[in-house]
Amino acid sequence: MFPVLPVTSVSGLIETADVVSGSVGRVLVSLSGDQIKDTLPIVRSVSEKFVDISVLLTGDASTDELISLLDAGVEYLVVSEPVVADLIESGVPGSRLVINISEKAGEFLESIASDSSQLDSNLNIGFYIGSFGISKHQSLVAAGQAIAKTVLATTGGARFLLVSDPSFVSSSNAIAPAIPVVEAHYLSTETTGNGTLSIASFITNRLVSDRVDGLYTTLVVDAYDNSLGLVYSSEESISEAVRTGKGVYQSRKRGLWYKGQTSGAEQTLLRIDVDCDGDCVKFVVDQTAPGFCHNNTSTCFGQYSGISALEQTLISRKKNAPEGSYTARLFNDSKLLTAKIMEEAEELCDAKTANEISWEAADLIYFAMTKLVQEGVSWNSVQRNLDLKSRKISRRKGDAKRKWQAKLEEKEQDANKSRDDARQDKKPKNADQTSSTVTTNGTEQPQIKMNVVTVTPETSETEIAKVLTRPLQKSADIMKLVTPIINNVRDNGDKALIELTEKFDRVKLQSPVLYAPFPENLMQISEEVKAAIDLSISNIEKFHAAQINKDEVLHVETAPGVICSRFSRAIESVGLYVPGGTAVLPSTAMMLGIPAKVAGCKNIILASPPRSDGTLTPEVVYVAHKVGAKAILLAGGAQAVAALAYGTESVPKVDKIMGPGNQFVTAAKMFVQNDTSAQVSIDMPAGPSEVLVIADGTSNPAFVASDLLSQAEHGVDSQVILIAISMTDDQLAAVETEVHEQAMRLPRVDIVRGSIAHSTTIRVDSIERAMQLSNQYGPEHLILQVHEASRLLPLVEHAGSVFVGAWSPESCGDYSSGTNHTLPTYGYAKMYSGVNTDTFMKHITSQELTEQGLKNIGPAVMALAATEGLDGHRNAVKVRLESLGAL
Structure with missing residues (x-):
């Protein structure tokens, strides 16, 4: 039973919710019909914070609009009796409705007092009386007592009564068991004073005690x-x-x-x-830990069990899991965790017996809970959402998405085929068939093997396109998650950044920005790593500085007396996104920061998520110092992109955002680029990492395999392609053996399995065909491991970066060779360049005409302007030519 129900307007809802969230946890919102649509997002947001919202309708609204409030999580609707009837007819349960009897309270009380049997005992509907509904001869207390003795008692307390009256301002007497409704501004968490009422008094006035000490x-x-x-x-x-x-x-x-x-x-x-x-x-x-009991247990009845125990254990493991442990791997590798959730969900679907279903469900819940803890989402939030979903009145059809229906149909077809094959006579394997398992370190393991396709002159373009298709990206679904985050940061600035960082990174920050000069203690790294960074910075700077000559201005005399020019200027403010958190990625900071420094950008702002202790990776801070960054934003994900795009109280707004990131970062970059109010551009779209290796019979199988695996370990959605030119079966088998054996030695072998599952070896018979397929694919990384590899460079049309010859592994481009590793993926290499010095610059053109120059081209300009009907354009030339006597 609620001890008191604060009532407020829409504008005061959030503030009131903050006050009651640590006391009564309920709010009644006075709402007119035309406010419903704009209020729904606020209702959803507040309802997720352990605050139950009810609505007092103060005007007209359609049944659909009212149902939309219930769908959004509203607990009770207070409406007139005719509206109640309409809602019940539409399928709304009476237990969610409260009849507003304010205008005829006296009449209602008299009729109920004389004959309480007229109440429909099957409808647990509450009642609400506003202050204007109390008749002259009845006090508020008398009214409450009358209904309490009749209406409430009739159904054993199933119904409840809400009573509102200004007399509560001067008196805190509650009407048990009726529930007082009090305007929120009269309520206070403090003791009574200054015309306010203590929330605590409404609680204690409802309590009775039979103890001698009165507790x-x-x-x-x-x-x-x-x-x-x-x-x-x-x-x-x-x-x-x-x-x-x-x-x-x-x-x-x-x-x-x-x-x-x-x-x-x-x-x-x-x-x-x-x-x-x-x-x-x-x-x-x-x-908070260690628990409630003085014996340091979770409860006075012993330790938590089940979901609660699992959550507490995972929270502890996130902070203290030993390096290299499986749980640490899950927290540090989002793609591995995603793959395990999908794997366990499928195994639960395939389970048959009760024990199998219970076992697989427990596995799925474990990985799902790990995802929640990783993202800073509590199980309480999940339960809250379950409660809110249970309040929905509208029901969707509930069919599975076509993607999953197709997957189920495919599994059923595979199962039918397996049964058909089992019915056939068993035949010995052909000598050239490859075993599906291999023995590694004395243990038989499923072989990690790419699909193999042979391209012949008869192979259709449709078949080739299918082979070169990349894993599907769910951009629309991701955008639904990203958009609220961006809007929150844009509207609430630093407050939203700090809250989102606490939610997603489990770090409570005092300020979201670290300004230069950066403290020495935040850049404590080993001399070996410092030397490696310095060497890499030197090489990257040499290569990117050579790409421009800022002092050179292009001059072209297109016609006598017509001089056209072009000159370059650096983009003034740039935001550099460096993925981080538990990862250490100084390489990305270098690849973005050095070109920005070389180009001459005045304001370089890095963004990288903080570690669990609230600090940044020291290597990243060191690079930020070396490139002259003005500040580092301690945030990641879509919230960091939004802060850079729109600016906050402490985060400077930038003109362009560069850098790689997960699918949420990419979606956020695409969003802000398309928002004209942000006035920001980005470097390029991005997708999962990928590599295409072209090899022939002269290639070293170990080298080829290592290049494939260097990208396959990025994530299960990464893709690797091997184009094998005229390789024999034995040569190809040698590569496959190396892929498996090297993969089994990698700590991210589970990710490699997922990536290799949708990767392909394409066998072709010529270099020309290999290069044609490569250009059709447009890879992020193109590796040429063939005899005299440099001769293929003229044939490269589409690629992010090319690695030429056996001694040029992709890893060198990622760190120290000097080229940039921020490259277009997902086929965007066909129209985008990788990050380079020009990425941080813009080119401005100018033209200067002499009198003779205007005479030479003026008539042509006038003719074209007249053709397009732009007389103002034509006149600008005409008046000048007339002044020269040229017309």
Whole structure:
């Protein structure tokens, strides 16, 4: 039972929700019909914060609009009796509705008092009386008592009564068991004063105690409704709990007990509820480690079990998991975790017996919970969303997406084929068939092997296109997740950045920006790594500096007296996105920062997510120092891109954003580039990493395999292609053996398996055909491991970067050779360059005409302007020619 229900307007909803989130946890919003559409996003957002919203309709609204409120998570609708009838007819359960009887309260009370049987006992509908509905001869208290004795008692308390009256401003007397509705601005978490009412007083006025000491029995539960323990409360402790938003109780020996004040096991108060008889109070809290009990257990009844125990364990592992452990791998490798979730979901679908289903469901929940902890999402948030979904009235058809229906049909076809094959007589394997398993270190393992396709003159273009198709990217689904994040940062600035960093990276920052000069203690790296960075910076700077000559201005006299020029200027402010968090990526900071420095960009702003302790990777800070960055934004993902694009109180707005990232970063870059209010550009679209290797019979199989695996380990959505020119079966088998054996020695072997599964070896009979297929694919990385490889460069039409010969592994381009590793992927190499010095520059043209020059081209300009109907353009030339006497 709610002790009090604050009522507010739409504009005050968020502020009121913040106040009640650590006390009663419920809000009544006064809302007109024309406000519903704009209010839905606010309702959804606030409802996710453990605050239940009800709506008091103050005007007309359609049934569909009201149902949309319930779908958004609204707990109760307070509407007139005719509207209730319409909603029930539309399928809305009566338990979600409250009848507003304000205009005829007196009449209603009299009729119910005389004959309570007229109530439909099958509809658990509540009632609401506004202040203007109390008749002259009845006080508010009398009205409440009358309905309490009739309406509520008739259905055993299933119904409830909401009563609103200004008299509450001067009196905090509650009407048990009716629920007082009070305007939010009269309520305070402090004690009564200055014309306000204490929320705590409404709670204590509903409580009764049969104890000699007058204390109230108090059940303490966590957000999952796990019982933590039994304690006692007093009016003073409840008042202090509401005031502080913490777990505060009454010790029978020591007075006020601030839970966790000495042990550190504090509680954040989420809600206080009173039971139906008013003799027990329930505190809903967020309990910090090590737990509630003085014995350092989660509860006074022992340790957590099930979901709660799993969540606590994973949170601890995220902070303290030993390097190289499997859980650490899952937290550090999002693509591996995604692959495991998909794998376990499929295994659950395939499970048959009860034990198998239980086992596979537990596996799936484990990996799903790891994903939640990795992203800073609590199980409480999941349960809250389940509760909100259960409130939806509208129901969709619920069919699976075509993609998954097709996958199921494909599995069924494969199963049918397997059964058909089993019915056939078994035949011995052909001598040239490759075993599906190999023995590695004495253990038989499924072979990691690419698909093999032979391209002949008869192979159709459709078949070739299918082979070269990349893994599907779900850009539309990703954008649905990214857009709210971008809007939040754009509208709320630093506050949103800090909240999102805490949510996604589990780091509470005081400021989202680190300004130059950067402290020495944040750049503590070994001399070996520093020397490697310095060497790489030198090479990258040499190559990128050679790409421009800023002092040279292009002059062309296109006609006598007509001089056209072009000159270059650096883009003033640039944002460089460096993926990070648990990863160490100084290479990306170099690849973006050095060209920006060479180009002469005045404001270089890096963005990289902080580590778990709130600091940045020291190697990245060192590179930022070396390139002269003005600041580093301690954020990642879509929120970092949004901050760079729109600027915040502390983050300078930039003119262009560069750098690689996951699918959320890419989607955010595409979004802000298309938003004219952002006025920002990006370097290029991006997709998963990829490599195409062209090899022949002279290639070293170990070298070929290592180049393929260097990209396959990036993620399960990465793709590697090998084009084998006139290679024999034995030569190709040697490459396949190396792929498997080298992959099995890699710590990311599970990712490699996923990547190799949609990668292909294409056998062709000529260099010309190989280069044609390569250009058709347009790879991010093109590796030429053939005899006299440099002779193929003239045939390269589309590629991000080319690695020529056996001694040019792709890794060198990623770090130290001098070229840039920020390259177009997913086929964008056909129209985009990789990052280079020009990426950070713009080119401005100018023209200067003499009198003779205008005479030479003026008539042509006038003729074309007249053709297009632009008389102003024509006149600008005409008046000048007339002044020269040329017309």
